[in-house]
Amino acid sequence: MMNRLLHLENLNVKDTHNHELVKGVSLDLYEHEFVGIVGESGSGKTLSVKAALHLLPNDLGVTFEDSEVLGKSIIDLSDHEKRRLIGSGIGFVPQNTVAFLHPMIKIKHQIGDAFIYHTKANKKEALQKAEELLVKVGIKEPKRVLHSYPVQLSGGMKQRVNIAMALMTDPKVIIADEPTTALDTVVQKQVMQLFNDLYTNDGVSILFISHDLKIVKRFCNRIYVMHEGKVVESGYTSEVFADPTHSYTKKLLRLIPSLKSGRTRRLG
Amino acid sequence: MLNFIVKRLFSGLVVLFFISLVTFIVLMWIPGDPALLSLGTDATPEKLAELRESMGLNLPWYEQYYQWLTGFLVGNLGNSYVFGEDVFTLLVQRLPVTISLAVLSMAIAIPIAIVIGVLSAIYKEQWIDYIARSVMQLGDAMPQFWLALVFLVFFSAGLGWFPVAGFTPVEEGFFASLHSILLPSIVLAIGQIGPLIRIIRSSMLSSLEQDYMLMTSVNGFTKFRSIGKYALRGAIIAPLTIIAMQLAGILGGAVLVESIFALPGLGRLLLMAVEQRDLILLQGIVIFVTGTVVVVNMVTDILYQIVNPMIRFGGSHE
Ligand SMILES: Nc1ncnc2c1ncn2[C@@H]1O[C@H](COP(=O)(O)OP(=O)(O)OP(=O)(O)O)[C@@H](O)[C@H]1O
Ligand SMILES: [Mg+2]
Numbered sequence: 001m002m003n004r005l006l007h008l009e010n011l012n013v014k015d016t017h018n019h020e021l022v023k024g025v026s027l028d029l030y031e032h033e034f035v036g037i038v039g040e041s042g043s044g045k046t047l048s049v050k051a052a053l054h055l056l057p058n059d060l061g062v063t064f065e066d067s068e069v070l071g072k073s074i075i076d077l078s079d080h081e082k083r084r085l086i087g088s089g090i091g092f093v094p095q096n097t098v099a100f101l102h103p104m105i106k107i108k109h110q111i112g113d114a115f116i117y118h119t120k121a122n123k124k125e126a127l128q129k130a131e132e133l134l135v136k137v138g139i140k141e142p143k144r145v146l147h148s149y150p151v152q153l154s155g156g157m158k159q160r161v162n163i164a165m166a167l168m169t170d171p172k173v174i175i176a177d178e179p180t181t182a183l184d185t186v187v188q189k190q191v192m193q194l195f196n197d198l199y200t201n202d203g204v205s206i207l208f209i210s211h212d213l214k215i216v217k218r219f220c221n222r223i224y225v226m227h228e229g230k231v232v233e234s235g236y237t238s239e240v241f242a243d244p245t246h247s248y249t250k251k252l253l254r255l256i257p258s259l260k261s262g263r264t265r266r267l268g
Numbered sequence: 269m270l271n272f273i274v275k276r277l278f279s280g281l282v283v284l285f286f287i288s289l290v291t292f293i294v295l296m297w298i299p300g301d302p303a304l305l306s307l308g309t310d311a312t313p314e315k316l317a318e319l320r321e322s323m324g325l326n327l328p329w330y331e332q333y334y335q336w337l338t339g340f341l342v343g344n345l346g347n348s349y350v351f352g353e354d355v356f357t358l359l360v361q362r363l364p365v366t367i368s369l370a371v372l373s374m375a376i377a378i379p380i381a382i383v384i385g386v387l388s389a390i391y392k393e394q395w396i397d398y399i400a401r402s403v404m405q406l407g408d409a410m411p412q413f414w415l416a417l418v419f420l421v422f423f424s425a426g427l428g429w430f431p432v433a434g435f436t437p438v439e440e441g442f443f444a445s446l447h448s449i450l451l452p453s454i455v456l457a458i459g460q461i462g463p464l465i466r467i468i469r470s471s472m473l474s475s476l477e478q479d480y481m482l483m484t485s486v487n488g489f490t491k492f493r494s495i496g497k498y499a500l501r502g503a504i505i506a507p508l509t510i511i512a513m514q515l516a517g518i519l520g521g522a523v524l525v526e527s528i529f530a531l532p533g534l535g536r537l538l539l540m541a542v543e544q545r546d547l548i549l550l551q552g553i554v555i556f557v558t559g560t561v562v563v564v565n566m567v568t569d570i571l572y573q574i575v576n577p578m579i580r581f582g583g584s585h586e
Contacts, residue, residue, distance in 0.1 A: 055485055087488015094479065094486075102480040103578050104501045113497075114487035149577035165483075 003031040005173050005205050007068035008052045013044070013229075014061035021060075022047050023229045029173065029207045034199050036216040036237070037209045038252070039226030045209045046095055048226070049175050053086055070172065088118035091166030095177035095209070096159050101150040107161055108146040115168040126168070133164035138190040155182040163191060167198075174198065175207045180215070192219060213252070217241055225249045276569060280562040284555060288340075289333065291554045295547050296329045303349075323349065336551060348549040350540065355552035358537060365435050365533030368449050369525065370518045373456035378511065381461050385468025385507075389476060390495065400465060407462035412521055416455045416528040423451055433530035452525040459521050460514055467510045468503070475502035505576055512568035516561045 006029035013022035022044040029035050037045050050056050052067065054074060067074045070089045074082060094100045102110055112126025121129075127146065134142035137160040150158055159182045166174060174195070180188040196219055198204040210216050216223060216237065223240055225233040225248065233246040244250045303319040304311065320326055324335060339346055345355035388400035424432045436448040475481070476499050484494030523535030530536075534553060541550035573579050 053486065055482055083488035083490065085488075086486065090486070092483075092486040094482065099479040100483050102498055102502065104504070104576070105498075113489070117487070117489060117493070149581055151578045152581045 005029050006052055009066040011051050011064045013047050016059055025231050034206045034220050036220030036223040038216055043226040044229040045226055087114055088169045089172050091171035091174040093163050093166045093176040093179045096182045103150050111165050133167050137163050138187045173205050177209045276566045287558050288555050292333045345552040346548040348546050350544045350546045355549050359556055362534045362537045365531050366522050369522050372453035377457040377460040381464035385465045386472050389469045389472035404462045404465050407458050412459045419451050435531045452529045455525055456521045468507050471503040471506040475499045512564055515564050519557055
């Protein structure tokens with residue numbers, strides 16, 4: 001059995017009006033896996049992965065039967081251990097919203113923070129590493145970006161900074177929530193290639209949320225299909241795509257005819 | 269930026285002009301004769317007429333205002349009826365008292381408000397927050413003149429910890445001077461602290477809810493670090509602007525506190541000018557005080573642009 005890096009069992013999330021947002025979701029991510037989560041908007045994808053990292057706000061009612069991060073049961077960990085484990089072991093690329101980067105702090109003063117904090121590296125080393133990673137995510141002028149405030153960068157640039165930031169600590173697991181939506185197709189390919197390289201060459205495991213079934217089919221070896229707060233189908237990508245059992249999955253796949261006819265290898 | 273400064277300066281001048289005009293008109297309308305007030309009731313009618321003539325009181329109001337305005341434009345604020353002295357000299361004499369009061373009260377109010385505001389945001393709905401909210405409400409509800417009187421009676425007259433009245437200039441020793449204005453400054457500070465805590469608490473709360481705080485959890489920072497580096501920085505803008513706006517309130521409070529504690533500052537000068545209908549002196553003080561408020565607000569607005577990268581670079585998206 002391969003190492004289980006993320007484990008979440010029977011997650012339920014309710015909002016303040018006791019309305020069920022996530023209903024009985026279980027998720028796993030094993031070592032050497034590239035797992036996709038697909039599902040329409042509002043189906044609970046973001047809530048589920050945030051719950052796996054214990055990032056949900058306190059006003060939401062969150063319950064689960066079991067939750068493991070990097071092989072450790074999260075309930076048994078002290079605050080300090082939890083912070084260290086997640087902070088250095090997991091890279092999280094948030095879904096593209098406006099303010100994951102601090103608007104009042106230059107990129108160079110925030111991108112390396114976790115790296116410095118967890119590895120005791122100095123600022124110079126952090127900047128050097130940040131610069132390399134920024135180039136890797138397709139930024140041509142990393143120095144300019146480092147010296148900028150977030151407001152000086154476009155949405156796509158910010159998203160790439162977020163990706164680079166998630167990679168700073170050389171995490172074993174990357175959780176990426178629709179990391180390519182704000183990017184044009186060229187950069188999108190570049191970023192997916194980067195994730196794939198990390199997965200194949202560096203042994204990084206990836207949990208990947210996407211709307212884009214083509215990308216999911218191409219890169220993920222296992223998928224979860226979510227619908228209205230539930231996981232309605234899961235399994236190896238090839239099997240799910242070849243023989244969807246749930247009606248929602250069937251509908252989803254029917255929307256993209258080219259997938260069924262096998263002309264999906266155009267990407268990349 | 270230059271464009272902004274010029275615009276800001278212009279609007280400031282317009283405000284000053286209107287305020288000086290309104291003060292002038294209102295004071296002209298209040299009954300009472302400055303010449304009579306300055307000579308006393310036993311003055312002869314001839315003397316009165318003579319003085320009125322020399323003070324220009326026989327001219328229509330707009331000519332009096334025009335004279336004042338042209339004088340002001342060449343830097344001459346005119347002579348006080350009551351003191352017979354140059355208004356500018358009078359202002360400069362009184363200024364140190366009021367400035368010391370304003371600075372000291374801010375120096376007391378701001379750090380306390382920051383500590384209370386930040387803690388109450390971090391520990392929202394917990395006992396620190398409840399205490400903070402009580403402090404806010406108490407500060408708001410307490411009439412300053414009442415507080416000033418209570419302090420005076422209790423700490424000065426009763427316990428004898430502070431002088432009952434008067435100001436010790438800095439030349440006679442820094443701490444002695446500080447001591448002489450500490451009590452009135454505390455009164456002023458209590459008046460300021462409610463709004464300050466409120467704005468610090470609310471901008472801190474909103475900063476704590478921002479997405480960048482989620483990233484500090486992902487990155488596994490301690491609470492201390494994520495608040496110290498990220499939350500505080502996100503909460504800095506609104507309080508900065510409020511602090512500048514409070515200057516007007518402080519100057520207002522100073523009038524009151526100075527008269528109760530018998531401090532020879534601008535506030536007391538202002539009261540005297542009103543009582544004695546010393547139009548020229550009053551006009552000088554009003555212009556000076558509003559001018560200060562306008563300039564300070566302008567400087568803050570400019571600083572605000574410089575401090576806030578979202579405004580400074582806002583136009584330069586790719
Ligand atoms: N903090 C919150 N409080 C209350 N409701 C929330 C909160 N966060 C999300 N929701 C609701 O929960 C549901 C699921 O949200 P979630 O963000 O997980 O969807 P998603 O699958 O990620 O969708 P998308 O593809 O649009 O990102 C949505 O209806 C959303 O409005
Ligand atoms: Mg989402």
